[in-house]
Structure formats: C-alpha cells, structure tokens
Amino acid sequence: MNDAVEVTLRAVGVLAAFLVLPLLVGQTEHKVMAHMQGRLGPMYAGGFHGWAQLVADGVKFVQKEDITPAAADQRVFRFAPAVALVPYLVAMAAIPLSPDVVAADLPASAVFVLAVTAVGILGTLMAGWASANKYSLLGAMRAAAQLLSYELPMVLAVASICLAAGSLSLSGIVAAWSPWWLVLQLPGAIVFLVSAVAELQRPPFDMPVADSEIVFGAYTEYTGLRFAFFLLSEYAGIVVMSLLFAVLYLGGWHGLASDQLGWLWTLLKGFCIAVVVIWLRVAWPRLREDQLQRLAWLVLVPLALAQLALTGVWVVVAA
Amino acid sequence: MTEEAKKPGAIGIPGILKGLATTARTMAKPTHTAEYPHAQPHLPPRSRGVIALLEENCTSCMLCARECPDWCIYIDSHKETIPATTPGGRERQRNVLDRFAIDFSLCMYCGICIEVCPFDALHWSPEFEYSELDIRDLLHEKDRLGQWMPTVPPPSALDEHSAEAAEIGATTRPGRLVRTTPARPAPTRATPSGQEPPPASGQEPPPPTASEPAPEPGE
Amino acid sequence: MTTTEGRRELTVGMGAGGLATADMVLNIGPQHPATHGVLRLRIVVDGERIVSAEPIVGYMHRGAEKLFEVRDYRQIIVLANRHDWLSAFSSELGVVLGVERMLGMEVPERAVWARTLLAELNRVLNHLMFLGSYPLELGAITPIFYAFREREELQAVMEEASGGRMHYMFNRVGGLKEDLPAGWLDRVAYAVQAVRGRLPDLEALIVGNEILEARTRGVGIVTPETIAAYGVSGPIARAAGVDMDLRRDEPYLAYGELFADSGPGRVVTRTAGDCLARLEVLLEQVHVSLDLAEACLDRLRTLPQGPVNVKLPKVLKVPEGDLYTATENPLGFNGYYLVSRGEKTPWRLKLRSASFNNVAVLAEVLPGNLIADMVAILGSMFFVVGDVDK
Numbered sequence: 001m002n003d004a005v006e007v008t009l010r011a012v013g014v015l016a017a018f019l020v021l022p023l024l025v026g027q028t029e030h031k032v033m034a035h036m037q038g039r040l041g042p043m044y045a046g047g048f049h050g051w052a053q054l055v056a057d058g059v060k061f062v063q064k065e066d067i068t069p070a071a072a073d074q075r076v077f078r079f080a081p082a083v084a085l086v087p088y089l090v091a092m093a094a095i096p097l098s099p100d101v102v103a104a105d106l107p108a109s110a111v112f113v114l115a116v117t118a119v120g121i122l123g124t125l126m127a128g129w130a131s132a133n134k135y136s137l138l139g140a141m142r143a144a145a146q147l148l149s150y151e152l153p154m155v156l157a158v159a160s161i162c163l164a165a166g167s168l169s170l171s172g173i174v175a176a177w178s179p180w181w182l183v184l185q186l187p188g189a190i191v192f193l194v195s196a197v198a199e200l201q202r203p204p205f206d207m208p209v210a211d212s213e214i215v216f217g218a219y220t221e222y223t224g225l226r227f228a229f230f231l232l233s234e235y236a237g238i239v240v241m242s243l244l245f246a247v248l249y250l251g252g253w254h255g256l257a258s259d260q261l262g263w264l265w266t267l268l269k270g271f272c273i274a275v276v277v278i279w280l281r282v283a284w285p286r287l288r289e290d291q292l293q294r295l296a297w298l299v300l301v302p303l304a305l306a307q308l309a310l311t312g313v314w315v316v317v318a319a
Numbered sequence: 320m321t322e323e324a325k326k327p328g329a330i331g332i333p334g335i336l337k338g339l340a341t342t343a344r345t346m347a348k349p350t351h352t353a354e355y356p357h358a359q360p361h362l363p364p365r366s367r368g369v370i371a372l373l374e375e376n377c378t379s380c381m382l383c384a385r386e387c388p389d390w391c392i393y394i395d396s397h398k399e400t401i402p403a404t405t406p407g408g409r410e411r412q413r414n415v416l417d418r419f420a421i422d423f424s425l426c427m428y429c430g431i432c433i434e435v436c437p438f439d440a441l442h443w444s445p446e447f448e449y450s451e452l453d454i455r456d457l458l459h460e461k462d463r464l465g466q467w468m469p470t471v472p473p474p475s476a477l478d479e480h481s482a483e484a485a486e487i488g489a490t491t492r493p494g495r496l497v498r499t500t501p502a503r504p505a506p507t508r509a510t511p512s513g514q515e516p517p518p519a520s521g522q523e524p525p526p527p528t529a530s531e532p533a534p535e536p537g538e
Numbered sequence: 539m540t541t542t543e544g545r546r547e548l549t550v551g552m553g554a555g556g557l558a559t560a561d562m563v564l565n566i567g568p569q570h571p572a573t574h575g576v577l578r579l580r581i582v583v584d585g586e587r588i589v590s591a592e593p594i595v596g597y598m599h600r601g602a603e604k605l606f607e608v609r610d611y612r613q614i615i616v617l618a619n620r621h622d623w624l625s626a627f628s629s630e631l632g633v634v635l636g637v638e639r640m641l642g643m644e645v646p647e648r649a650v651w652a653r654t655l656l657a658e659l660n661r662v663l664n665h666l667m668f669l670g671s672y673p674l675e676l677g678a679i680t681p682i683f684y685a686f687r688e689r690e691e692l693q694a695v696m697e698e699a700s701g702g703r704m705h706y707m708f709n710r711v712g713g714l715k716e717d718l719p720a721g722w723l724d725r726v727a728y729a730v731q732a733v734r735g736r737l738p739d740l741e742a743l744i745v746g747n748e749i750l751e752a753r754t755r756g757v758g759i760v761t762p763e764t765i766a767a768y769g770v771s772g773p774i775a776r777a778a779g780v781d782m783d784l785r786r787d788e789p790y791l792a793y794g795e796l797f798a799d800s801g802p803g804r805v806v807t808r809t810a811g812d813c814l815a816r817l818e819v820l821l822e823q824v825h826v827s828l829d830l831a832e833a834c835l836d837r838l839r840t841l842p843q844g845p846v847n848v849k850l851p852k853v854l855k856v857p858e859g860d861l862y863t864a865t866e867n868p869l870g871f872n873g874y875y876l877v878s879r880g881e882k883t884p885w886r887l888k889l890r891s892a893s894f895n896n897v898a899v900l901a902e903v904l905p906g907n908l909i910a911d912m913v914a915i916l917g918s919m920f921f922v923v924g925d926v927d928k
Contacts, residue, residue: 032346033679034350035345035346035350036342036343036345036346036680037342037345037679037680037683037684038345038348038350038351038352038683038684038687039350039352039683040350040352040354043354134562134564135564138586138909203677203679204677204749206677207910210677210910210913211571212571212572212674212675212676212677212913212917213572213909213910213912213913214909215570215571279339279342279343280339281679282342282679282680283335283338283339283341283342283678283680283743284335284338284677284678284747284749285673285676285677285678285747285749285750285753286676286677286678286749286753287749287752287753288752288753288908288910288911289586289908289910290908291752291753333746333748334745334746334747334748334750334751335747335748335749337742337743337746337747338678338680338742338743338747340742341739341742341743342680342743344739345684345739351687362697363694363697363698363701363719365697365698365699365700365701365719366697366701367701367702386612386613388609388613388616388617427616427620427705428702428705428707429613429615429616429705429707430701430707430715431612431613431616434715443701475698475719475720476719476720477716477717477718477719477720478717478718478719478720478721478722478723479720479843480648480838480839480841480842480843480844481648481717481718481843481845481846482717482843482844482845482846483843
C-alpha cells in the first residue's frame with residue numbers, strides 16, 4: 001500500500017515538473033529573447049510582466065480546431081505528438097536533482113536517458129511522414145538525418161564521463177564528480193552541448209523546422225493541442241538536456257549547502273544551460289543540413305573520440 | 320566599419336562570439352519599444368492619419384470628389400434660394416451640403432483632396448485609431464468627419480530657407496499695383512497660408528497660432 | 539486516398555504513400571514565408587537538390603500601367619509610390635522627373651537638394667529592411683529588430699516632412715509638395731548620426747559571422763554575362779562586378795555634383811557575385827547613402843532662401859512626345875517610358891521595375907542548389923513582389 005502511494009507521489013511530482021519547467025524555460029525565452037532584441041516581450045497576460053503568457057497560449061491552443069488533413073495517415077498523424085512528448089517525460093523521471101530528489105533511481109540511468117530521448121525524434125519522423133505534405137516530409141528527413149549524425153558524438157561524450165566516473169548511473173557520476181572535470185571534460189562538454197542543441201532542433205541547427213525554407217517542417221500540418229504538444233516537447237527537451245548537462249558536467253548538486261539545497265543547485269545550473277541554448281537562438285543564423293553533417297562527422301565525432309581516449313588514459317594513469 | 324565589411328572573418332574575435340556579445344549588450348540596455356496603447360506615439364502635425372471635415376467651409380464644389388484617384392468621396396448637395404435681404408434686392412442661391420462621406424477602406428491617403436480644396440474644408444489629422452471590425456464601417460459620414468476637426472494640429476513652422484508664403488509676401492512687399500493698397504486678402508484667409516479660419520460655430524479647432532506646440536492626439 | 543476502406547488499409551503506415559523524392563515538384567509560394575508576399579516558385583527537386591526552377595509572377599498584378607493612363611500627373615504619383623513600397627520616394631521621383639523633362643521645367647535648387655536627401659534616406663530605409671529580412675531568412679531572428687529600430691529613426695523624419703511613413707506622396711511636378719518644417723534638417727542630422735552610431739550593432743550580427751558566411755559564400759553566383767542577359771541591375775549587378783550606377787553614369791537631381799571626383803558619392807562594387815557579396819554591397823551602400831545624406835544636409839543649410847516648387851497651371855498637360863526616364867532606385871534601375879499626346883493624362887506610361895528582372899534571373903541561378911540555398915539566394919535577390927507584378 002505504501003509503495004503505491006509513493007509511486008503515485010513520484011509520478012505526480014515528475015508530471016508537475018514536466019508541466020512547469022518547460023513553461024519556465026519558454027517564458028525565459030520570451031523575455032530573454034525580447035530584451036536581447038531591444039523589446040519587452042509579453043507584458044500583459046497575468047499582470048506582472050506577462051508571466052502567464054504561456055498559460056494563455058495553452059488555453060488558445062486548446063480552443064483551436066484540431067485538423068487532420070484528409071490525405072494524412074490519420075492514426076500515425078494523431079499519435080505522433082504523444083511519441084514526441086512522452087520520452088522526455090520518462091527521461092525526466094530518471095534525472096536526479098539531488099541524491100534524494102529523484103523519481104526513479106536507475107542503475108544505468110545515463111544510458112537510459114540517452115536511449116529514451118532518442119525515441120522522441122520518432123515523433124517528428126512520424127509526423128512528417130504521416131502529414132502527406134512535401135514540406136513535412138523534407139522536414140522529417142532532415143530531422144532523421146540530424147538524429148543519426150548527432151546521437152553518436154553525444155553517446156561518445158557521455159561515455160567519456162561514465163568512464164571517468166566509473167559508473168553508468170547519473171547519481172554515481174555526480175558523486176564521483178570533481179572540479180577538475182570542468183577542464184578535463186571540456187571538449188566532451190562542448191560536443192555534448194552542440195549535439196544536444198542539434199537533437200533538440202534548436203538554432204543554429206533548426207533546419208528540420210526552418211520556417212523560411214520548409215514552413216515548419218514536420219509540424220506544418222498540425223494545429224491546436226497537437227501542435228502545442230510538439231512545442232511542449234521541444235521545451236521539455238531543453239529542460240532534460242540542460243539538466244543532463246548540469247548533472248554530467250557541472251557537478252549537479254555540488255555547491256554550498258548541498259545537503260539541503262542540492263536540488264536547487266542542479267536546477268540553477270540547468271537553468272543557466274537553458275539560457276545559453278536560448279541565447280544561441282537569438283544570436284545566430286542557421287546552418288545548412290550538409291554543413292551540419294560535416295560538423296558532426298568531421299569535428300564532433302573525432303573530438304568526442306579524442307576526449308574518450310584522453311579520459312581513458314587519465315583513468316588508467318590515475319588508478 | 321566599412322573596412323571590416325571588406326575583410327569579413329578578419330583575425331580577432333570570431334564573428335559568432337560578436338553576435339553573442341552584441342545581443343548580451345542589448346539585453347543590458349533599456350528597450351526601444353513603446354507599449355502602444357498605454358504610450359501614445361508622438362506624431363508630427365503633417366502625419367496623414369485621417370481626413371477631417373470642416374463642414375462650414377464646404378461649398379459642395381465637388382473638386383475633392385473629382386480629383387480623388389479612387390473616388391472614395393461621396394457628396395450630395397442641393398441648391399437653396401436665399402430670399403433677398405433688402406426689398407427689391409436679388410435672390411441668392413447657395414449650395415447646401417446634404418452628405419459628405421469618405422470611404423476609408425478605399426482611401427489611399429494621398430491627400431490630393433486636401434490639396435485641391437479651395438476653401439480649406441478638409442484637413443489632415445494625425446488621429447489613426449479608427450479601425451473597425453467590418454470593412455463597411457469605414458465609410459464615415461460628415462458628422463464623424465467633423466468630430467476629427469478638434470484633433471487637427473496647427474501646421475508646423477517652415478524651414479528658415481523657405482520662400483515666404485504668398486499672402487505674407489503680398490502684405491509686406493511694397494504695393495506694385497495701386498489698386499491693391501487696401502491689401503485684399505479675403506476675410507476668411509487673413510491668416511498665413513494653411514491655417515484654418517475660425518469656425519462659424521460648432522467644434523472649436525485649436526487656436527491657429529503656429530508657434531504653439533501641436534496638441535498630442537489621443538492624450 | 540481515403541475514398542475506400544480497402545485502399546485506406548493499403549496506405550496505413552505508409553504515410554505520404556506515393557510521394558517519391560526523386561523529381562518532386564515543390565511549390566514555393568504563392569504563400570510561403572520566404573517569398574515576402576505572393577511570389578511563386580515552381581521548383582523540381584531531387585531530394586533537396588533543385589533540378590529546375592521557374593518563377594511564376596503575377597499574383598499581385600494591379601494593372602498599374604493601365605491605371606496610369608486614366609490618372610493625371612498628380613494622381614499618378616499616388617500609384618507610382620506603391621509598386622515598390624520600399625522605394626516609394628525614388629519611384630515617385632521617376633515620374634515627376636520625366637514630366638519635368640518633357641515640360642522643360644526648371645526645378646528650384648532647394649527642391650533638387652531636398653529630393654536628393656529624401657531619396658538617399660529612402661535608400662537607407664530600403665536597404666535596412668533587407669539587411670534585417672535577409673538574415674531572418676537564414677534563421678537569424680535578431681537583426682531585423684535592430685534594423686527596424688534604425689528604420690523607425692529615419693521614418694520619423696520622413697513622416698515629419700511628408701506626412702507618410704511609407705507612401706510619401708511628397709513629390710510634385712516642379713518640386714515638392716510643401717516646404718520642409720522648421721528645424722527638420724537638424725533632426726535629420728541627428729537621425730543620421732543615430733543610425734550611423736548604432737549600425738555596428740547590426741553589423742556585429744551579420745559581418746564576419748561564420749555561420750552566415752558558410753551559408754552565403756560561393757552560393758548563388760551570378761555572372762556578369764547573366765546579368766547582362768537578364769537586365770539585372772542595382773546592388774545585385776554591382777555585387778558581381780558590373781560597375782554601373784545611374785547616379786554616377788547618368789546623373790539626375792544633385793548626383794552629378796555628389797558623385798564628382800571630390801564628392802562623397804562612390805559606387806560600391808564587389809566581384810564575387812555570390813549572396814555574401816550582395817549583402818556586403820547593401821551594407822556598404824547604407825554607409826555611402828548616409829554620407830550623401832549628410833552632404834545634402836550641409837548644402838540645404840547653405841542654400842539661399844527660395845521656394846521648393848513652381849506654380850503649376852490648373853490643368854497640367856504634357857506636350858506631345860515621348861521620353862524614357864530612368865532612376866537608380868534602391869533595388870536597381872527604375873524606368874518610366876512616358877508617351878504623351880498632349881492630354882492631361884499620359885497616353886502610355888510603361889514601367890520598368892528593377893525587381894522584375896532581378897527575379898527573372900532566379901531560373902538561371904537556382905538549379906543545382908539545395909532548398910536551403912534557394913532561400914539564401916531568393917533573399918539576396920532583394921525584390922519587392924509589388925515591384926515584380928506591378
């Protein structure tokens with residue numbers, strides 16, 4: 001009986017975080033981007049500096065008509081947003097904020113999170129393929145190509161961390177973390193960040209949804225709540241990747257008063273990474289698909305391999 | 320900066336970092352946007368917002384309606400006979416304006432009607448907040464056009480190098496012709512060009528002194 | 539695809555079903571984010587590579603030339619500043635210059651310099667628009683906000699003089715509609731200074747950005763031969779090394795003096811002919827135009843008192859004859875071929891707009907490029923759909 005209560009509580013906690021954190025990131029993007037562009041951003045919804053803008057957006061999306069194109073593959077089309085969204089929900093459950101604050105402490109959580117987030121891109125692929133729209137198809141193809149080339153450097157970068165920590169569990173990695181990693185794992189960190197941005201399809205790697213080229217890629221035909229789910233999954237993805245970065249490279253809950261405020265440290269570090277992801281979008285144009293592939297295979301993969309080798313040598317020498 | 324434009328990618332800070340730095344710097348500065356409905360824009364007196372009608376000045380001469388490039392001005396009038404004021408005097412006829420309407424859904428805001436009006440019955444006002452939900456509601460009759468008269472600002476003073484207005488020239492220049500000595504500007508046009516004469520009745524336009532600042536529309 | 543249940547089952551899980559990626563026809567537009575309006579490009583792609591491209595124009599045809607024929611010369615200005623809504627002042631100018639030349643009319647000197655000033659400010663406004671929208675097409679969302687801040691600065695002074703923010707309607711045959719407001723020259727000088735001072739912000743996002751260069755360098759190269767064949771003009775031609783600028787080559791207004799050897803005017807050229815070169819030309823032309831504007835301001839301050847227009851007859855009739863008047867609009871050559879039969883309306887007024895030719899060359903440039911490059915090239919052709927379709 002107690003187990004059931006605990007499971008329910010944990011699930012509710014993850015769901016709450018899943019609904020709140022992406023909105024927080026979204027609102028931050030609204031405001032940070034606006035001020036970087038000399039604007040104010042949302043100012044009205046909710047009263048104080050438009051804090052409820054995304055809630056209002058959600059209400060708007062709910063009211064909109066849910067359209068499924070006649071030529072679309074109906075079931076796949078309708079199912080795609082869920083496939084895009086759920087993996088990030090599952091991933092979030094496995095990311096520890098502190099030794100105590102974690103929904104599901106898995107033994108190999110690093111591998112689990114990577115594996116699960118990679119599923120999310122299937123949603124994009126399904127959406128693009130089922131929409132029966134040429135732009136959607138092009139967008140889905142771009143997304144698929146992007147996933148294939150970026151999953152490898154990302155896994156290699158994480159492998160290096162796991163090697164250094166001697167653990168596949170995220171909790172174990174943070175426990176083994178030392179400030180030296182900030183220097184020794186820097187190339188790996190950069191590779192991870194770049195791959196994460198690419199996997200999230202965020203600028204400068206947003207070609208799968210490049211609005212000036214292929215309208216909105218795989219999501220072109222979506223409306224209403226289903227479209228909102230795709231957007232939510234994008235921001236949930238930012239949350240997952242930022243937290244993952246904070247846990248892997250920035251020492252998670254290490255910090256002042258980490259016994260009590262550890263979870264806050266993780267969130268804070270993750271938030272900073274999210275701001276960087278937003279910042280990149282404001283400042284840079286987007287690359288071309290083939291340039292992205294070139295970057296992945298000619299720069300990131302060798303860099304990640306070198307990092308892995310470096311870590312290997314270090315672990316052997318230090319041991 | 321043009322030198323830099325010639326050699327992009329010059330050794331120094333990578334261009335992508337410059338972008339990050341600039342956006343960060345902009346974030347630290349105050350924004351340059353205004354929250355429109357709460358902060359009204361400052362519009363110059365010449366701003367072409369809406370056409371206001373001073374009905375008393377209109378003689379239904381139809382010049383504006385004819386010159387309008389897209390015929391968006393509708394005028395109806397009838398002739399009225401004014402009985403002679405003195406016994407044995409002549410009866411007079413005058414035009415009475417029945418309808419004056421501008422269809423702002425057709426109007427191209429070129430201002431030709433205002434230019435051609437010989438009696439200064441039409442004026443530009445910077446007022447612009449008259450959007451409607453239905454395009455048909457943009458057809459405004461003379462009552463509505465008249466309501467914009469109070470928002471008409473006095474014209475801006477002209478550049479110091481500008482040629483003096485014809486009326487001023489006529490009064491200051493030594494009379495070339497003897498018969499113009501009683502300086503004959505028509506009673507309604509005694510003021511310098513562009514300023515409207517005092518209205519006969521109804522709405523009070525702003526005092527036509529060019530030195531006064533333009534009233535803020537919408538304030 | 540959903541007509542019969544049997545057919546439906548066949549396509550379950552196949553999604554787009556028959557869509558093959560080889561030689562797929564893709565319609566870019568008439569409603570598409572990259573076309574700034576209703577230009578349509580019918581491209582055939584193999585995967586993402588463009589096999590052939592055909593610009594299909596006319597979705598915004600408003601019959602401007604036919605309408606000119608039933609308008610008098612003041613009413614024509616209303617229409618003339620609307621085909622290219624980003625170069626309104628320059629387009630008005632072509633009409634009145636043509637009429638003045640046919641009438642043999644002498645325009646007061648202050649009007650000439652004021653027109654030159656306004657034309658150059660209009661050029662800056664136009665270029666700033668493209669300097670903002672072009673990076674936007676390449677995925678950079680911020681430059682357009684910086685560009686619009688500068689545009690606002692200049693639009694404010696343009697509005698103060700003319701009353702309009704886009705369709706100035708400030709030219710008249712024989713000069714300008716009315717004189718400049720008092721103190722306006724100082725405010726223009728301030729605005730020009732402000733724009734000059736803040737341009738580095740915009741440039742920091744564009745100039746030397748490695749991503750932007752990767753997207754534009756060597757992409758969409760237009761050769762001088764193609765330019766000659768298609769009649770491409772303006773910044774696009776100059777970016778390919780075709781050194782022609784009507785302001786210098788066939789001076790009108792006060793350009794003869796400004797582009798003289800010691801004058802501030804210079805023609806910006808590049809040789810690469812790619813998207814990057816076009817963007818650079820545009821950026822540098824902004825600086826040149828600001829220089830020209832300042833020279834005009836200095837001159838306007840020193841000119842003796844005088845009118846800015848001439849008194850016109852009640853009914854303005856242009857003597858019989860014909861004349862072609864070309865001006866260097868921000869986007870290229872803008873020409874009006876005016877044929878008059880002595881009426882108060884032209885018998886024919888042919889409009890040669892820059893964008894039409896600049897878009898025509900797309901069919902030549904696009905094939906062989908990727909869809910992403912298509913956007914880069916399309917944006918760098920600097921066209922206004924109204925100017926294409928007239």
